[in-house]
Amino acid sequence: MVRRTSLEGARCPVARALDVIGDWWSLLIIRDVFDGLRRFSELHESLGAARGILSARLRRLVEQGVLELVPASDGSAYKEYALTPKGQGLFLVIVSLRQWGEDFLYAPDEPRSGLVDAKTGEPVARLKLRTKNGRPLDWDNTLVKMPAE
Template identity: 50%
Template sequence: MAKQESLRTSECPVARTLESIGERWCLMIIREAFDDVRRFSEFQKNLGLAKNILASRLKHLVELGLFEICPASDGSAYKEYILTERGRSVFPIVVAMRQWGERYMFKEGETHSVLLDNVNGEPLQPLEVYSLQGHKLEPADCYRQRVISGKKQE
């Protein structure tokens, strides 16, 4: 079998994102943080994850700049893992995965959770992709183009 190359150097943003945060425990930790989980022990309790794996994934997420480690908000000796702007920007990705899962991964009548907005207590509007002009886009309406430092490549 050929050795799989790291996706960290791929020119595909999807590949690089998967390589960085696509591992299931990374996404589950981020999901928990969106529910205001901040302490190692809370992540461990909620996820049932072995401490060594949790420590490794949290360290990785801190190194990527998705979390920062801060003193506990209650003044105790504990540390807390706080989402950075980069970490909070993962929210639409998690919502898209959640909405896809709600739609396709549960049988009729099967219990599951839904995400509700805090103001109205209603489910979120399904995420869709729009052009800058406001037109809804489907996969066939888009194409990829190579760029260097934000500029089109000739």
């Protein structure tokens, strides 16, 4: 079995983020919780992951403060998973992945789910990186500035 290397002390924010949410099961769990699934059984049915894998990923997301266990909304003895503020902060990450997938992984006429405004039903606008004063940015006009040693 390959030993997992921790990136929690990395200087790169991308590496640290991947240390917490960097496997596909974790991102799919987070997507499903954003979509309203809360119970282990709902997540298991949606994802089709083995129970042990799902349990391990959920436990890690709770330990990392992305999800929390809360009392069931129906008043039963069950517990449900809810996004913490740290977890809610991943919404734009999920939307970015969605939009990248739409752009590059589907044929033009291929059916797919779509993200819409809950009030109007209108499609959500494309995400765009901008400067503080609103000028659009892309990969070729940004750079990573490393902290001083």
